[in-house]
Amino acid sequence: MKLYSLSILHKGATKSHLLKAAYELSFFSFFQRSSLQEFMTFTSALIVERTSHGSRASVKEQEYLCHVYVRNDDLSAVVIADHEYPQRVCFTLLDKVLEEFSRQVDSIDWPSGNPETINYKALDVYLAKYQNPKEADAMTKVQNELDETKIILHNTMESLLERGEKLDDLVAKSEHLGNQSKAFYKTARKQNSCCEIM
Incomplete structure (x- = not known):
């Protein structure tokens, strides 16, 4: 069971853009990592754009499952995992991340935010912690x-x-x-x- 990517995005009227992201690509060769990261960012943005407000969805892309949550306030998150990773744990993670992000980052910064300027550092921690769903999620444990x-x-x-x-x-x-x-x-x-x- 693996998590590869955790992204927070803002869903605009026609386009979504990345606010913050974390990646765990050590499972892949060094030469593939940058392309995979770009592909995961592209896929996350596309899924957010095509998902309606107030919705959760899981989208299969090759051997990956992309889980998305788009809130009514345009704040969105996507986690990309393998097929074995429990869906419920992914949505628990998305809820937690979006709630924390909305408390720490002012909503004025969401539409124009930039991954380098937004001060939210917890994504890497969550991505590492949730690699083992049994330890990260109390219900699974x-x-x-x-x-x-x-x-x-x-x-x-x-x-x-x-x-x-x-x-x-x-x-x-x-x-x-x-x-x-x-x-x-x-x-x-x-x-x-x-x-x-x-």
Whole structure:
């Protein structure tokens, strides 16, 4: 899972222009990087121009997915990622970046802004932080931890059975179960034994 580009743009009446961008192109050869950067900037601007206000979209371009969010105030952001990167995390990143950018950079500077003159330095940090969606996004991290917990619980149950212990023996020896519960277990076990797959 990789993020290649994170851009903030202003959507004008006919044309959009770049306000700030960050790129992670170390995955490509040195000689391809400048062309790829130009292509990603061009693609981001084109997608913003063709996306309506108040919209989010994902656009496939060759082996990349371009995720765009164009706000009603003309501020827009695009992230270019590979196909494996989770879409929800991309849109979370776009929301966060646009919200922070709009607080730090005056909206008067958006239509005429220039990447060299706009003072917003967080894009490189976000691009690096979000390279691992499990660490950057709390929901993804929690889901991953829950998945690991399920696997650990499943493995623990399997390891009990692998040691040669039978559940019937554990129930019979249990101090936590009363005689009535033990009898109920035996009855249920007998009734379900006809349904077991050999």
